[in-house]
Amino acid sequence: MPGVDGGSERGDIRMFSVLLIGLGGFLGAIFRYGVSVWFKRISSYPWGTLCVNLSGSFFLGGILSLPPSVITKYLMGIGFLGAFTTFSTFKWETLQMIRNNSWKISAIYLGVSYMGGVFLAWVGWVIFEKTIAK
Template identity: 50%
Template sequence: MMASLLVMIGGFFGAICRYAVSRWAARRSPRFPLGTLIVNLLGSFLLGWLAGSGAADAEKLLVGTGFMGAFTTFSTFKWESVQMMQQRQWAKVVVYLAATYSCGVWLAWLGYRVGR
């Protein structure tokens, strides 16, 4: 019961933060999914940091599973990629995919190193 409550609380705040970042980014970059890129890259770093920090199980549930689970988004990332492909925006989709995957892995590694 406590584990579910921690995930729920983390998810609540993660979803609110994701929404805020997405709204902020949409005003600055209406033609590129900057909000999704930011939350996924920041989430990669923070999840790496959490993994490297030796956090307690409760913290991992609250921040890792709850907050990060709601803050980051794999499905929106994929859908935005498909939309760019359908619109034949090849340069944008290549930059988006490359930045998300390569920078995401690098930031997760960096976060892990910082956490240790």
């Protein structure tokens, strides 16, 4: 079906999805930067990365319990949480700990990040499903 500009409705929807991802990514990156800067004032340990990855896991679990929509999928899930959480920084910081022979701390960091992330995704899913998704 032609749109107002001669394009298809499907093309318009695709462009809207891309714009939502871009807006969410912009906001997520700014929030991540703010959290990282705040935590760096407190400690040299990568608390900021741990915080964004664990809270991002919680909210992603929550989003998955909501009815599917372009807002939850593109703006919040792919856009905001995709930019807010950071797998590459997490790996880099873990590598730095290993290079500094901080084996015990790096093992704890890996365990808390992975297991805590999965656990908090489940907690977010349960909480959102029981409170918001009803």
